[in-house]
Amino acid sequence: MDQLTALRVFRQVVEGGAFAAAARKLRLSPAAVSKNVGELEAHLGVRLLNRTTRRMSLTEAGTRYYQQVSRILDDLEDADGSMQPLSHSPSGLLRVSAPMSLSLVRFSGAVVRFMQAYPDISLDLQLDDRRVDIVKDGFDLAIRGSDRLEDSSLVARRIMALRHVVCAAPAYFGTNGRPQTPMDLESHDCVQFSLSGHAGEWEFSRDGQTQKVQVTGRYKVTSSLAIRDALRAGFGVSLIPRLYVQDDIAAGRLETALDDWDPVVTQVYAVYPSRRYLLPKVRAFVDFLAEDLRDEM
CATH class of the missing domain: 3.40.190.10 (Periplasmic binding protein-like II)
Structure with missing residues (x-):
């Protein structure tokens, strides 16, 4: 038994005053209407309707049940209607x-x-x-x-897409040298974004070849903006989205390295x-x- 369908059929039978009227309203056969009401009564274990060949009336239990079911179905219609704007x-x-x-x-x-x-x-x-x-x-x-x-x-x-760049402050490169190949980063103090899935391994590609470099450093942090602040202060070199440092690069506060290599794009x-x-x-x-x-x- 589809209980929701049975409830709607029962309500329509009561409000239409007859099984035949409910069947027309719901576009069901009279047999289907009778079957739904019968299954609902069997499920509840009580008779909801007194019916003869000439008339139909609600039992006491049917009256109480109709009142409760009507409220439930009205609330359901209201709930469905409230979803329409959404x-x-x-x-x-x-x-x-x-x-x-x-x-x-x-x-x-x-x-x-x-x-x-x-x-x-x-x-x-x-x-x-x-x-x-x-x-x-x-x-x-x-x-x-x-x-x-x-x-x-x-x-x-x-x-x-977030394209990355290797960069540091001019003072850092002046003291520590500018990396010429990805492998040179192994000897640098690399500031790492610790939430990255590859914080300790930076990947670069060129001419169809890929190099993965194991990097180390004294500073790992969960914010790229904190990495940017560290770079501005001359503390290490990092692989960072260009979007975050493009103004610093344009102003000369930071400089790039390994420009002929392509880091992984996020x-x-x-x-x-x-x-x-x-x-x-x-x-x-x-x-x-x-x-x-x-x-x-």
Whole structure:
């Protein structure tokens, strides 16, 4: 027995005053209507309707049950109706997890523009360079950067690429020398982003060949912006997204090295639980970011 169907059939029989009227309203056969009511009575163990060839009436139990069922079905219709705006237009609370460094450097301006474009959306943006469990922690989506996105049941849409650069302060290179090959980094004090999956191993490619270098240093940190501060102070050399240091490079505060080598590119993805029944607020946010960042692919 499909109990929800049986409840709706029972209610329609009562309100239509006859099995035949309920069958026409629900576009079911009279036999199907009778079967649903009979199975519902068997499930409850009570008679809900007194019926003869000429008339039908509710029993005492049927009256009480009808009143309760009607409230339940009305509440269900109200709940279904409340979902309509969410399923048709971008609105409601959107919970997003995003990396702090990338958000502060690049996303924060886009987020403001998004909020201005979608006044019916409220945004709860949680900034954390560590990864969260989207489903467990109740997020609608997360922004993640990775050079190798792990296998996952999550849907991932690429929205930008973070190209890296080896750089340090001019004073550091003046004292320690400028690396000429990736292997030269083994003798340098390398500031490492500890949340990276390859913090201690930096990878470079050129002319179809790849070199992986084991790097060491006295400073590991979970923030790329903290790495930038260390580089500005002349403390070590690092492999860091160019986006974070491009102004420092342009101003001469930092200088690059190994420019004829290509470091691994970090792809940035918007990830969310499922494409099916994707809420308009999620789709709107992902589409907006992808458009805003299209020049950085």
